[in-house]
Amino acid sequence: MVLELVNVTKDFPGFRLGPLNLKVDDNNILVMIGPTGSGKTTILNIIVGLVKPDSGSIVIDGVDITNLPVESRNIGYSFQNPCLFPHMRVYENITFGLKKGYRKKKDLQIKGLFEGLGILHLLNRHIEGLSGGEMQKVSLARMLITEPKIMLMDEPIAHLDDPTKRKFRVELRRMLKGQGISGIYVTHFVDDVYALADSVSVLRNGHIEKTDSLGSILSYSNHSSLPFLSEIFKGGYNYIEGKVISSRNCVTVFMSGSHKIETIGDYPIDSMIGVLIRPEDIILSLDLPKTSARNTIRTRVTSIVNSNLKTGCGIIDVYLEIDNLHLISRITNESRICLGIREGNYIYAMFKAVSPHIIREEKYKIDKNNPL
Numbered sequence: 001m002v003l004e005l006v007n008v009t010k011d012f013p014g015f016r017l018g019p020l021n022l023k024v025d026d027n028n029i030l031v032m033i034g035p036t037g038s039g040k041t042t043i044l045n046i047i048v049g050l051v052k053p054d055s056g057s058i059v060i061d062g063v064d065i066t067n068l069p070v071e072s073r074n075i076g077y078s079f080q081n082p083c084l085f086p087h088m089r090v091y092e093n094i095t096f097g098l099k100k101g102y103r104k105k106k107d108l109q110i111k112g113l114f115e116g117l118g119i120l121h122l123l124n125r126h127i128e129g130l131s132g133g134e135m136q137k138v139s140l141a142r143m144l145i146t147e148p149k150i151m152l153m154d155e156p157i158a159h160l161d162d163p164t165k166r167k168f169r170v171e172l173r174r175m176l177k178g179q180g181i182s183g184i185y186v187t188h189f190v191d192d193v194y195a196l197a198d199s200v201s202v203l204r205n206g207h208i209e210k211t212d213s214l215g216s217i218l219s220y221s222n223h224s225s226l227p228f229l230s231e232i233f234k235g236g237y238n239y240i241e242g243k244v245i246s247s248r249n250c251v252t253v254f255m256s257g258s259h260k261i262e263t264i265g266d267y268p269i270d271s272m273i274g275v276l277i278r279p280e281d282i283i284l285s286l287d288l289p290k291t292s293a294r295n296t297i298r299t300r301v302t303s304i305v306n307s308n309l310k311t312g313c314g315i316i317d318v319y320l321e322i323d324n325l326h327l328i329s330r331i332t333n334e335s336r337i338c339l340g341i342r343e344g345n346y347i348y349a350m351f352k353a354v355s356p357h358i359i360r361e362e363k364y365k366i367d368k369n370n371p372l
Contacts, residue, residue, distance in 0.1 A: 001026055001061060001149045001182050008046060008056030017042055017206040019056065024150070024199075029176060029183045030211075031193045033232060034203035040186040043203075044152045047184070048075050060149055076143030076151040080158050082135040084127050084142075091123045094142045113141050116178070117171055133157075133164040137171070144175065151176060151183040158188075169195040174362050190233055193217075194276060194359045202229060215239045215326065238282070238327050241274035241360065251294075251353060257324050262294040263356040274360035279317060279330035281355040285348045286339055293350040297322060301345045304336065320349055 002025055009018035017039045024030050032040050045051040047058055049070040058066045065073055084093050114120040117137045127135065136156050143151060153172075157165045173196050176183050185196055193200055193214070201211040210217070210229070217229065218239045242256035244267045252267045253260055267273055283293065299322040307315040307330055314333040318341065320326070327349055341347060 003047070003150055003182065003184075004057075004059040005043075005047070006057045006059060008043075008053045008058065010042060010046060010051065010053050015039075015206060018053075020208055022201060022208060022211060024182050024184060027177065027180045027182060028198045029173065029185060029196055030199045030201055031185045031187060031197035032201045032203055033187055033190070033193055036188070038203045039206045040203055041154055044077065044154055044184065044186060047150075048077050048152055049073055074146070074149045076146065076148035078136075078139055078143055078151065078153045078156045080155045082139035082156075084135060084138060086127045088127065089123075090119075090125050090127065090130075090138055093127065093138055094145055096142070113144060113175075116175055117141060131164075132160050133168055136160070136168065140172065140175070144179070144181070148181065151181055153183060153185045155187055157192075165191070166195075170361070172196065173360070177362060194237075194239075194274075202232065215241075237276040237278060239274060239276055240325070240356070241272060244269055244271050244273060259297060259323070259325055261356070262353040263358065264353050265358060267358075267361060272360070272362050273358055275356035276359055277327075277351055277356050279328045281351050282327060282329035283350045284318065284329050284331060284335075284339065284341065285350065286341070286345070288348055291350060292352060294353040295355075296348055296350045297325070297327075298346060299325070299327065299349050301341060301343050301347060304341070304343055320347075 002023065004024075005020045005022040007018070008020040009016065011017075015037075020043065032043070034040055042051060046053050049065075049068065053066065056066075057064050060073075085096065088096070111120065114123060117140070119134060119137050119141075122130065122134060122138070127138070130138070140156070157168050160168065169192065185192065187193065197214045199211060199213050200217040202209045202217070218233065218237055240256050240261060242254040242261065244252055244254045245260075246253045247266050247269065250264060250266055251262055252265050252273070253262050254267075254273055255261075261275070263273075263275055283291075288296070299320040301318055302321045303319040305317050305319070307317045315330060316333050316336060318329045318331060318336070320329065329349060
């Protein structure tokens with residue numbers, strides 16, 4: 001499923017949305033982030049058909065759906081507050097939108113869906129008495145059981161407590177990726193971006209400022225020439241992801257392109273993990289020293305800029321690149337001068353196995369021939 005917005009505009013008194021051009025690729029989760037009032041929810045409403053654009057087109061897999069009614073678009077929509085029927089049990093809520101003769105065929109899929117979400121024990125429960133996290137999972141299951149082409153999610157976990165948010169993010173991404181369903185997730189919170197996004201779209205004042213992969217957005221967020229990203233991510237991180245190739249004695253090795261990265265923890269072989277590394281944790285050296293750092297990568301300096309951190313202490317960001325791996329190291333300008341680091345230099349970037357912070361772990365198999 002490929003979703004495209006082509007030159008979409010919408011005018012309101014005192015506010016203009018667009019023109020918007022956006023593409024969400026197949027099996028991609030795009031997280032849209034931006035301040036309140038920037039137009040994020042309106043974009044979702046336009047895609048699902050609740051709001052008609054003044055101009056432009058909404059296209060799914062090459063088919064223009066701009067003028068189709070809501071019920072004909074096969075798009076799932078999850079709101080901040082779950083819209084459930086309080087007088088019905090959980091099972092009845094989930095199957096409400098299915099034709100009666102189709103429900104029995106879906107029973108095994110409903111069971112599998114609830115096992116995946118960890119709430120199989122709730123099938124016969126009444127909605128009253130469920131926690132906020134449980135109700136959001138029921139709402140998500142009701143959307144997924146209809147096999148939507150795409151899922152739109154408008155801050156569905158904003159009102160949950162932090163532990164519930166962390167668990168829900170993991171389960172949500174695993175379910176969407178496992179079923180090969182694309183999604184657009186609207187949020188104000190950077191933790192949602194780190195945990196859910198394949199790509200990120202930054203919206204400000206009705207315009208999409210930038211759309212790119214998660215890794216690229218995080219790299220850009222460290223750059224002083226893009227202050228709107230610096231404001232959102234506040235100093236930025238290095239993001240690296242890859243497939244686990246070994247895990248023993250609480251040390252896991254994963255491959256990011258052609259590079260082996262070691263981190264602390266035990267993770268299943270062939271699972272995908274994503275890590276964040278603070279720029280301050282990446283040490284630079286012109287020569288290859290013997291240190292306790294388990295990760296050493298020979299890389300090239302592409303640029304050196306003043307850090308966006310407002311410390312006034314001569315802090316700089318050194319941008320590094322090798323193959324498809326991009327890193328940023330944050331050091332003092334005094335250190336750069338002492339080491340003689342210049343743009344174009346090949347240097348060693350090093351960080352300990354304890355430096356990466358795991359934010360994503362997933363193991364899934366997409367089966368589009370047998371959805372849900």
